[in-house]
Amino acid sequence: MSRFAYHTDDDDPGEGGVVSVAPANSKVAARGGVNRQAGVPGPDELLLDIGMLARTPGMRYKHRVGIPVGAIAELGAVTEVVGNVVLTNTGAALLLSGQVRSTLEMECTRCLQPTRQDVVTDLEESFDLIAENTAYAQGEVKIVDENVEAAVVEGTILNLGDLLRQNLLLAAPLQPLCAGGCSNGVSVLEDELDTVVTSTPLAGLGELWAKRQHATEE
Known part of the structure; x- marks a missing residue:
């Protein structure tokens, strides 16, 4: 699991999978927009610590996705899961958008033989941000995932693997057929x-x- 590093628009994240933009009045921007000690998550990361993002209104992350075959359980991907994810803190909510694609191995509904289906899905999620001011958590922000049965956020950790699995499976065809429509x-x-x-x-x-x-x- 990795935390995000913070970059200005002109800064190159190199091999890391993320470019992050801090608001102009933030402490990160005052230091020149870069905090290298946080670590840069690679494109294959499945768990992302988004605590700093949740605490910083106006911050935006652009994350490049490149997850190898077999890394996401129960997905059945036979090619790398690739795409991008954008996370934006609006102050009241954490918005997640983007697009990912992969090729899934499924069962043909006619001949019951394995068939490969190219799947592309658009990501659109919103998580409420609630400030908690208690004796134990002064100024902490809670990320609320209202989808209790299939939550992808726990504490400040975004389970990107679960999020992509859910969305790709929902976007997959309900009745997949072999190439050419399957006459078998x-x-x-x-x-x-x-x-x-x-x-x-x-x-x-x-x-x-x-x-x-x-x-x-x-």
Whole structure:
């Protein structure tokens, strides 16, 4: 897990995955806009400490994403997850936006064979920022993730891996098909459908009624 380093617009983050902009009146800007000791998270980081961002209204982060295959559990990505994430402190809320893409291995709904699907998703999230002034936490800011069942923020830690997994899976096709639409298995499905139609209980009742009508006429 890494904290963000702070950079001015003209500063180059080098190999790190982030460019951060501090508001003009902040302590970071007064020091020249750079705080190297915080450490720069690389593009493959899954856990990001966003505590400083939460405490600094007007601050914005631009984070480059480059997460290797297999790093995000249960995603089924067969290519690197790439894209960008922008985090902005508006004072009342922490806004997260961006776009990521990858290729997921899924099961074809017709032939049930593995198929690869290119998935792109836009990120749009908002977290409330609530100031806490108590005897133990003077001036602390709490980041509120209202999605309790699938929260991606705990304390001041953003679980970027969970956020990307949730959004990519939601953007994936509900009924993936092999390349070209998949003609495999269509005849089998049609045969099964015909069997269901011709072997319903109502069909048996119809035959019994027909026999009774025939016996009455005789």
